[in-house]
Amino acid sequence: MNKILSRKKFSENVNEYVISAPDVARRADAGQFVILRVDEEGERIPFTICDFDREAGTVTILVQTVGYSTMKLATLKEGDCIADFAGPLGKATDLDEYENILLVGGGIGSAVIYPQIKKLFSKGKKADVVTGARNESLLIYRNEFKTYARNLYEMTDDGSAGEKGFVTDKIRNLLDGGERYDCIFAVGPLPMMKAVANLTRGYGIKTIVSMNTVMVDGTGMCGSCRLTVGNEIRYACVDGPEFDGHLVDFDEAIARNGFYRDEERSHVCRLTGGVR
Amino acid sequence: MADFLRHEMKNQSPEQRVKNFDEVALGFDKATAKAEAERCLNCKNAPCRKGCPVGVNIPAFISYVKNDDMDGAVASLNGDNSLPAVCGRVCPQERQCERFCVRREKAGGSVSIGALERYVADYALKKGKQQERKVKTTGKTAAVIGSGPASLTCAADLQSHGFDVTVFEAFHKAGGVLVYGIPEFRLPKDIVKKEIDNLSEMGVKFRFDTIIGKTFTLDELRKNFDAVFIGTGAGLPLFLKIKGENLPGVYSANEYLTRVNLMKAYDKNSITPVQRGKHVVVVGAGNVAMDAARTAVRMGADDVTLVYRRGREEMPARREEIIHAEEEGVKFELLTNPAEILGTDGKVSGIRCVRMELGEPDSSGRRSPHAIEGSEFDIICDQVIVALGTSPNPLLRDGATGLEITSKGTIVVNPETGETSLENVYAGGDAVTGAATVILAMGAGRLAAKSIIEKLGDK
Numbered sequence: 001m002n003k004i005l006s007r008k009k010f011s012e013n014v015n016e017y018v019i020s021a022p023d024v025a026r027r028a029d030a031g032q033f034v035i036l037r038v039d040e041e042g043e044r045i046p047f048t049i050c051d052f053d054r055e056a057g058t059v060t061i062l063v064q065t066v067g068y069s070t071m072k073l074a075t076l077k078e079g080d081c082i083a084d085f086a087g088p089l090g091k092a093t094d095l096d097e098y099e100n101i102l103l104v105g106g107g108i109g110s111a112v113i114y115p116q117i118k119k120l121f122s123k124g125k126k127a128d129v130v131t132g133a134r135n136e137s138l139l140i141y142r143n144e145f146k147t148y149a150r151n152l153y154e155m156t157d158d159g160s161a162g163e164k165g166f167v168t169d170k171i172r173n174l175l176d177g178g179e180r181y182d183c184i185f186a187v188g189p190l191p192m193m194k195a196v197a198n199l200t201r202g203y204g205i206k207t208i209v210s211m212n213t214v215m216v217d218g219t220g221m222c223g224s225c226r227l228t229v230g231n232e233i234r235y236a237c238v239d240g241p242e243f244d245g246h247l248v249d250f251d252e253a254i255a256r257n258g259f260y261r262d263e264e265r266s267h268v269c270r271l272t273g274g275v276r
Numbered sequence: 277m278a279d280f281l282r283h284e285m286k287n288q289s290p291e292q293r294v295k296n297f298d299e300v301a302l303g304f305d306k307a308t309a310k311a312e313a314e315r316c317l318n319c320k321n322a323p324c325r326k327g328c329p330v331g332v333n334i335p336a337f338i339s340y341v342k343n344d345d346m347d348g349a350v351a352s353l354n355g356d357n358s359l360p361a362v363c364g365r366v367c368p369q370e371r372q373c374e375r376f377c378v379r380r381e382k383a384g385g386s387v388s389i390g391a392l393e394r395y396v397a398d399y400a401l402k403k404g405k406q407q408e409r410k411v412k413t414t415g416k417t418a419a420v421i422g423s424g425p426a427s428l429t430c431a432a433d434l435q436s437h438g439f440d441v442t443v444f445e446a447f448h449k450a451g452g453v454l455v456y457g458i459p460e461f462r463l464p465k466d467i468v469k470k471e472i473d474n475l476s477e478m479g480v481k482f483r484f485d486t487i488i489g490k491t492f493t494l495d496e497l498r499k500n501f502d503a504v505f506i507g508t509g510a511g512l513p514l515f516l517k518i519k520g521e522n523l524p525g526v527y528s529a530n531e532y533l534t535r536v537n538l539m540k541a542y543d544k545n546s547i548t549p550v551q552r553g554k555h556v557v558v559v560g561a562g563n564v565a566m567d568a569a570r571t572a573v574r575m576g577a578d579d580v581t582l583v584y585r586r587g588r589e590e591m592p593a594r595r596e597e598i599i600h601a602e603e604e605g606v607k608f609e610l611l612t613n614p615a616e617i618l619g620t621d622g623k624v625s626g627i628r629c630v631r632m633e634l635g636e637p638d639s640s641g642r643r644s645p646h647a648i649e650g651s652e653f654d655i656i657c658d659q660v661i662v663a664l665g666t667s668p669n670p671l672l673r674d675g676a677t678g679l680e681i682t683s684k685g686t687i688v689v690n691p692e693t694g695e696t697s698l699e700n701v702y703a704g705g706d707a708v709t710g711a712a713t714v715i716l717a718m719g720a721g722r723l724a725a726k727s728i729i730e731k732l733g734d735k
């Protein structure tokens with residue numbers, strides 16, 4: 001059992017939870033994730049570690065309410081406990097070898113680049129950040145990115161904050177404007193990461209993506225998280241979650257991720273009595 | 277005069293059981309158990325014991341049943357086997373103890389040792405807690421990694437010899453393959469739970485959601501415990517490496533069975549989804565394949581076809597499971613090998629197979645199959661479950677300085693003691709042998725515990 005120490009609403013359907021998990025915090029690093037179960041009957045769902053405090057023994061996760069389990073999580077309050085919290089899982093991201101880095105976060109994906117910019121900042125490395133969302137209310141960690149990024153570029157679909165457009169518009173803009181990044185780290189919905197990878201391929205810039213595939217155990221036991229990277233089967237939970245974006249078969253990953261959507265929907269209905 | 281013919285357990289009828297997840301075999305009643313026990317000739321040299329990897333004193337516990345002394349039977353059996361209710365259900369008896377029974381060929385068939393073991397173990401579970409034995413503590417501590425049969429056996433033996441034992445399990449539940457792999461209809465989870473509750477009552481501590489190699493490392497455990505046992509199993513699924521294998525609708529048996537068993541996807545109220553295939557193809561012919569196929573039948577498939585590249589004789593599953601699968605309508609396509617998984621609209625729509633023929637026996641005596649040219653044919657299906665076997669999970673190796681591993685990923689141990697290349701670190705079960713059996717895993721857990729007790733326990 002792990003206690004929810006604080007819960008903060010970020011936007012309409014995004015909440016930040018600080019969870020007491022000293023064992024996970026102890027070895028956690030940017031890029032890793034946890035698998036949690038909300039209660040005894042819960043399914044196992046993965047969440048990125050957004051932040052951690054080894055001394056306080058806490059781990060921060062950001063939860064977008066999308067299905068049955070995240071909805072159930074959204075009903076919990078400060079002081080409540082969740083049944084299971086296992087981690088840290090996956091490999092930590094290592095951007096040490098790069099000098100001029102661009103971090104790109106789409107929607108909730110910004111939660112994955114946030115610990116990254118913090119880590120780079122603490123190492124004295126400068127990096128630029130592009131974040132994108134449908135509208136202003138869905139942009140997250142805005143102040144934090146302002147603090148840690150060399151330059152922050154915000155993009156919204158409707159122009160309610162930053163510039164109007166997609167993150168790829170901004171990246172193209174920056175690259176054509178003469179920015180010389182040696183690494184782009186992009187995290188967001190699969191179609192966004194695919195678009196970024198397709199764009200940067202032409203520029204020959206190393207592009208790393210974080211693959212949020214469907215997981216069950218998170219320890220390499222089931223193969224549900226598998227994806228094709230450079231014609232090889234890789235497991236997102238143990239080999240990843242980060243992979244070379246130019247080698248990932250995104251179409252396959254998109255097909256696999258869409259597979260359970262219908263099942264999920266019927267569960268949502270049961271919880272809300274049909275209201276979504 | 278004892279009955280001549282072997283008694284078999286009664287089963288739920290195939291028509292009935294395909295509609296539920298309840299246990300198929302119903303066990304002996306008292307009269308049948310006694311009648312079957314009478315059949316045991318109590319051979320002096322007890323050939324059956326040689327067939328048992330942990331050497332259970334089979335004639336001894338059966339004699340107690342014969343004499344209506346059930347408590348005696350329980351005491352005798354428990355002394356040899358810490359998970360008898362499990363073994364009675366899942367051991368391949370026909371290849372172990374029952375194979376050596378002198379009645380097998382000419383005297384009405386082997387004694388039903390497995391069914392009797394189950395009968396005695398279930399009696400004990402129903403009766404509840406045994407009288408507590410006071411154990412003098414040794415002041416020594418042991419960490420046990422994983423909670424499958426190897427680990428549970430090792431933990432029980434160490435705790436009962438005065439060690440302070442902590443089990444570290446990656447999942448949220450104890451039991452390893454016994455809970456996430458073997459389905460309810462073959463091994464009710466209640467039974468596994470009772471066996472594990474017994475361990476907790478003995479004082480074994482369980483830490484779930486703890487992945488060694490991630491949450492803690494082996495190096496750290498070595499610093500904090502006097503002895504360590506590694507029973508992490510062989511959880512990494514193998515795939516066919518053919519085209520179409522990553523299409524949605526293709527599962528490893530591990531994923532399929534975990535979703536259904538551990539996460540209870542068969543229950544309409546479960547929130548873990550699983551695809552309910554209409555036309556299901558299972559690849560493989562071991563226990564895992566049989567379990568996947570029979571689970572698919574119960575999940576409401578219209579037809580389930582099992583594809584295996586060798587012949588019936590070579591099928592590695594327990595005989596009872598093969599029979600049960602056929603009774604439940606699973607179709608076998610033997611001497612058949614998948615060549616490609618076909619997709620339509622990004623989903624599985626079929627599987628292309630080739631027919632095989634068996635060649636001359638190789639050095640190991642196994643006849644290896646060859647594809648027959650031009651024999652391709654397609655099976656229409658919307659779900660494919662791959663049950664080709666598993667290899668050890670590599671996570672543990674992070675932070676396991678000096679632990680010797682074979683090229684196959686299995687842990688190297690001294691076969692006499694179970695000790696690894698690291699002092700006071702022992703290993704056993706599927707992590708050492710590759711995917712094998714419950715009883716071999718238990719035997720390995722027991723051997724390691726014995727070595728640890730001899731080395732570190734009270735003299």
Ligand SMILES: Cc1cc2nc3c(=O)[nH]c(=O)nc-3n(C[C@H](O)[C@H](O)[C@H](O)COP(=O)(O)OP(=O)(O)OC[C@H]3O[C@@H](n4cnc5c(N)ncnc54)[C@H](O)[C@@H]3O)c2cc1C
Binds near residue numbers: 672
């Ligand atoms: C579907 C299926 C059906 C089977 N049917 C039969 C049968 O009928 N008869 C039979 O004899 N055998 C059968 N087997 C095989 C048998 O279950 C195994 O041989 C046996 O369970 C191996 O036991 P073990 O203790 O070595 O490992 P496992 O039972 O695999 O347990 C290993 C445990 O370690 C945990 N773990 C792994 N890595 C870590 C880590 N790094 N940190 C912490 N914990 C970790 C795992 O989560 C797991 O709980 C079957 C197997 C399957 C999959």
Ligand code: FES
Binds near residue numbers: 224237
């Ligand atoms: S989530 Fe099961 S193998 Fe990755």
